[in-house]
Amino acid sequence: MDMQAQDITISDNRTLSLYERMLLIRRAEERLVQAFKEGALPGNVHLYIGEEAIAVGVCTHLTERDWITSTHRGHGHFLAKGGNPAALFAEIYGRGSGPCRGFGGTMHVADFSMGILGANGIVGAGIPIAAGAALSAQLEGGDRVAVAFFGDGAANRGVFLEALNIAALWRLPLVLVCENNGYCEFSPTETVTAGAIHARAAAIGIPAVAIDGNDVEAVFDCAGAAVARARASGGPSLIEARTYRLRGHAEAEVYWLSENYRTDEEVVRWQERDPLALFVAKLQRDGVANAAQLAAIDAAVTKRIADAVEIAAHAATPAADMLQPFLSGAAGTTEIR
């Protein structure tokens, strides 16, 4: 896809590539903040701002042939895995040109041609789907892997334990990436989650680590080991990446919440640990890129997102006849009446 063509310009520099991909997600999500406020979106969105280092650090190890499943907060995974930003925006805008034709929308962005098996509106549901994809990979006998992204809330679902158990028993090429952002919707994680999430995997023999999810290079290194292990038929691994949601659970929450569920001080503290800002500082400190070079990448990414939004905003809404193929087959025979 066009995204990869663009990457080639900085592909010689893996570190800059990480930056560019994180920035792509950040600018896309910021644009959605604006679009939501303007009323340009059909509904609510759950944004990934503050968590970009995880999707990018992990997906940089994957190819189009590998599979991922994602969450209701899934735009970042879609872009990190190589999904087309124009396609992403078309889907979120509910356009017929979206990869899911506007049938899925923001919580269900998927592009199977890129190995993106979909964001999912049910917390934890992507875990067994990724385990199934990993079984496919194992039966195929190659070196494909499947990665399940999920939140700390999903670690309290039964499917988390069920899938871990099967993945361990069958040594599935599965990487489980828990994005622990400190909140299950509006409940602080520690009030609904006993013990440490990574320890749950360790208890059934799956290698598991907890890492700083806001440090993209730490994520990259850790994910590299987990993906390599899966590719070499070494079985599943779990990464618990500690991070923070810099936006709320959902953009619409400001309209329905009657009280704050986190303090301004806490948000500010994490803003100071913004994964993108941390990485920019490091790139400059290490002399990987200067401010002008970073600004040039930013300008290109920003334009790319602006173009994607422009295309989506002017694309046609889905035509009624797009439902037609679905009124038979798995649905039996049905009609609109």
Next chain:
Amino acid sequence: MATRRFIQAVNEALIEEMERNPRIVLFGEDVKISMFGDTKGLAARFGASRVRNTPIAEETLAGMAVGVAATGRPVIVHMMFSNFLYAGFDGIANQMTKLPFMTGGQIKLPITMLCAYGGGTSTAAQHSDTPYGMLMNLGGINIAVPATPADAKGLLKAGIRSGYPTAFFEARTRGGEQGDIPDGDYVTAFGTARIARPGRDVTIVAIGAMVKLALQAAETLAKEANIDAEVLDPRTLVPFDEAALLSSINKTGRLLVVDEARDRCSAASHIAAIAADRGFHLLRAPVRRVTAPNIPMPYAPALEQLVYPSTARIIAAVRRLIKVDDIAASDHRAGAETSR
């Protein structure tokens, strides 16, 4: 033709389809030892890679089936007792039946779920349900409820090849029943009902295990009351053969639906609705149903027999539906005979 037991026919279908398509994988709880006999011998025949015993984890099994199928591999998942579908319901209701649609048709999901259903054996309410009505309402899964060994084999093969999520319900009390099955490879098309017994006076639509009861009732009605009942076996509930239903009530003018599931929002109530909606002008009597009351299945045989539909209840319902004195001389019947 060869004679097979119902469960042997299912087993043959699985063997033939797994031989025909080496990509198919089958998994579920105890599929190796096979509680019902339907997956017996498969593990030895196809190996531990393609036939896998799983932990008891229905939601994950359903979700994994989605992941396997979405990545290009047909999958058969055995859910054991149909009540266990409830334990796996997110994987079925939110994933399996939704994702082909929600992804805008990017994927097909060739998933076949097997389960044993129904009452009549004192396994109490958590092992006796008949939950196909619940799946009918999902709008993304085909549903087969075969009544004969021949249809069990043909429908299962068709379902596996269809590319759609398919639920295959095996009546638990019918596994040992024998019947003739055609030789060689064959499929039974979904959405084609079977006239199990032709008749002129009343249409009895009977689902799955109820077909046998309906046929017994029809014989008694013919002998004792000179009532000629047509028994229609829909074979699949999704898709449902509306044309066959309407054609039959066009002939008989009366409809009784027999379903062992609870009555409310059931296959029976839906079939009755189709008749009322599209066949109102064909009916000369109200549509009646013989179903289970809206309570869980009791354990004690004396109580279970009250809840579970019986030939006696079918016969009584037909008798109420037809005023026997009227029928011999009725214009309807005379007309029907003349038109033949």
